[in-house]
Amino acid sequence: MLELHSLTAGYDRRSPVFREVSLSIAPGEAVGLLGPSGCGKSTLARVAALLHEPDAGRVVIDGTAAGGWRHRAPREQRTAFGVVFQQPRLSADPRLRLSDLIAEPLRANGRGAEVPGRVAELTALVGLGEELLGRRPHEVSDGQLQRACLARALVLRPRWLVCDEMTAMLDASTTAALVAVVEQYRRDTGAGLLAVGHDRVLLKRWCERTVEWRDLAERAAAGLG
Numbered sequence: 001m002l003e004l005h006s007l008t009a010g011y012d013r014r015s016p017v018f019r020e021v022s023l024s025i026a027p028g029e030a031v032g033l034l035g036p037s038g039c040g041k042s043t044l045a046r047v048a049a050l051l052h053e054p055d056a057g058r059v060v061i062d063g064t065a066a067g068g069w070r071h072r073a074p075r076e077q078r079t080a081f082g083v084v085f086q087q088p089r090l091s092a093d094p095r096l097r098l099s100d101l102i103a104e105p106l107r108a109n110g111r112g113a114e115v116p117g118r119v120a121e122l123t124a125l126v127g128l129g130e131e132l133l134g135r136r137p138h139e140v141s142d143g144q145l146q147r148a149c150l151a152r153a154l155v156l157r158p159r160w161l162v163c164d165e166m167t168a169m170l171d172a173s174t175t176a177a178l179v180a181v182v183e184q185y186r187r188d189t190g191a192g193l194l195a196v197g198h199d200r201v202l203l204k205r206w207c208e209r210t211v212e213w214r215d216l217a218e219r220a221a222a223g224l225g
Helices: 041-048 098-108 112-126 142-154 172-189 200-206 213-221
Strands: 002-009 018-025 030-034 056-061 081-084 160-164 192-197 209-212
Touching (some): 002 041, 018 213, 041 160, 098 112, 142 172, 160 172, 200 209, 209 213
Parallel strands (some): 030 209, 081 160, 160 192
Antiparallel strands (some): 002 056
16 A cells, blocks of 8 residues: 655745645555646655655555655665656656666666566567667657656566656657556556546546545645545
8 A cells, every 4th residue: 555644745845835635545556646737746746756755744655654765765665666757858867878768777776687688578568669779868759758768667567656747748649558558567567556647538547546636635624634
């Protein structure tokens, strides 16, 4: 279970983006978080994935409270998450070839021996042509780069996926392809999913349960968590 308890977070303690927000996701469950731009849903997603430290509240991963944030998080917890962001060009190191971008988490975690087989497996899974692996981000399209970013998110076999507006910059065919990859991964592994967005139709089709940001905010304001 991924449990977010009474979280308050933002980028200035004097004026947090949200206060006392709670949400839980069961293993294997796909939850869509719907809300307008700027409401705080992306910040909540970053907190959930241990990428942003909250001002207050707790994140509990499979029964254990988060032991830190970003690089200070315990490796077991840090690697439990795979994250795909809205803008692949802001989340990909422009110096890396796509093959190295996908392999980066393996090498960072001392698992370099797995790189050839795992990169080949994920390249096929996300539909990324082998001829693109030697290119750098500026040499491929947004859709191709997002396929590589999804492969990178899956490379450590995470138990939880966080997709923050993953398809916002993609055309309909690429969106369908990447959603299908995530769903296949969930079926194969039982991973849980938090999908953040404002496309109601997509999230309703993609997720088993959708949550409105305004409902989370109203429950928090009423002290219901």
